[in-house]
Amino acid sequence: VLHEEGHLDCNEVAAEIAFHNPKIHFVWNSTLQEIKGKEEVESLVIKNVVTNESKEVKADGIFFFVGMVPQTxxxxxxxxxxxxxxxxxxxxxxxxxxxxxxxxxxxxxxxxxxxxxxxxxxxxxxxxxxxxxxxxxxxAILTPDSGKVAFLFYNPYDSAQIDVLTKMEEKLGETYHVIRQDITRQSLLYERLQMHNVPAAAYYENGQVERIEESL
Ligand SMILES: Cc1cc2nc3c(=O)[nH]c(=O)nc-3n(C[C@H](O)[C@H](O)[C@H](O)COP(=O)(O)OP(=O)(O)OC[C@H]3O[C@@H](n4cnc5c(N)ncnc54)[C@H](O)[C@@H]3O)c2cc1C
Missing domain, CATH: 3.50.50.60 (FAD/NAD(P)-binding domain)
Structure with missing residues (x-):
């Protein structure tokens, strides 16, 4: 065990069971340095991480605890x-x-x-x-020939925002192709534009963002 005496990483119930198991011998403050043997495991070299001393322990086998180094x-x-x-x-x-x-x-x-x-x-x-x-x-919407497009971002759980959106749609409808974006389900564009408030609008022309309005 890498930790000091009495300290295991597992939960307390499992630790208590292990401490009362007469077949388990704990070696504290230690890490495995070497596995020795020819055809099979014969012994292990265990290093005390506090004193830096190493000692050899006879063993017939070893179970690997895989460890905590992510393979990334x-x-x-x-x-x-x-x-x-x-x-x-x-x-x-x-x-x-x-x-x-x-x-x-x-x-x-x-x-x-x-x-x-x-x-x-x-x-x-x-x-x-x-x-x-x-x-x-x-x-599919934002293409080089898509003309004027307005995305209106809102949270549908706030009814006041729906009223604002309805008014905006009426106002913009003649000039823009207006698309609603419920940010609880459609957040890709909202996040891509690094927006933080709703209701809000993003205006595009031929696939390019023209301007963003964050306080409607
Ligand atoms: C000794 C031990 C005991 C554990 N006990 C428990 C327990 O009792 N209960 C519990 O819930 N959890 C336990 N865990 C933790 C649990 O095993 C992990 O949390 C879980 O397996 C993680 O799943 P994973 O899919 O993220 O990773 P893994 O299960 O590790 O799967 C990752 C997979 O990716 C593969 N891989 C790696 N690199 C590449 C690559 N370059 N290309 C392709 N494939 C690759 C690996 O071979 C592996 O199959 C234990 C873990 C260990 C080591």
Whole structure:
């Protein structure tokens, strides 16, 4: 055990059971330095991380606890990782690169267990499906010959915003092709434009953003 005597990383119930198991001998403040043996495991060299002393212990075998080094070398030039190599993600499991998601043990997360990894997968699957759908819609609308388009961003759970939007639609309707964006479900463009308030509007001409209005 890497920690001081009595300190295990597992939960307290599991720790108590382990402490009362007469077959388990704990070696504290220590890390595995070497596995020795020819055909099979014969002994282990264990290093005390406090005293730096090493000692050899006879052993017939070893179970690897896989460890906590994320295997993210192959993506570290592609997406942002922290100093330890964990991939940085937001609550939708998006990395800093649009369209690339990361889940599970290799990400920055509080708890690394099967259930949290599976939950991450469900989040990323839903978020990525919405991303692809929204991106296709936006790409189809914002073309070089799309003319004047106004996106109106709103939160449908605030009825006052719906009133503002209805008035804006009437006002803009003659000049612009007006498209509503419910930011609780359609946030791609809103986030891409780094907007922070609703109701808000983004005006485009032939696929290019003209101006943004954040206090309607
Ligand atoms: C000893 C131990 C005991 C544990 N006990 C529990 C427990 O009791 N309960 C619990 O909930 N959790 C437990 N966990 C944690 C749990 O196993 C992990 O949280 C979970 O497996 C993480 O799932 P994952 O899909 O993120 O990663 P993983 O299950 O690690 O899956 C990642 C996969 O990616 C593959 N891979 C890696 N690099 C590449 C690459 N370049 N290309 C293609 N594939 C690649 C790997 O081979 C692996 O199959 C334990 C973990 C360990 C090590």
């Amino acid at each position: 070398e192959f993506v570290k030039d592609l997406v942002a990782c922290d100093k330890k190599g964990y991939i940085k993600v937001n609550e939708k499991k998006e990395t800093n690169v649009p369209g690339i998601y990361a889940i599970g043990d290799c990400t920055q997360t509080f708890l690394r267990q099967v259930v949290t990894s599976a939950a991450d997968g469900a989040i990323a699957a839903t978020a990525s499906e919405r991303y692809v759908k929204e991106k296709k819609q936006i790409d």
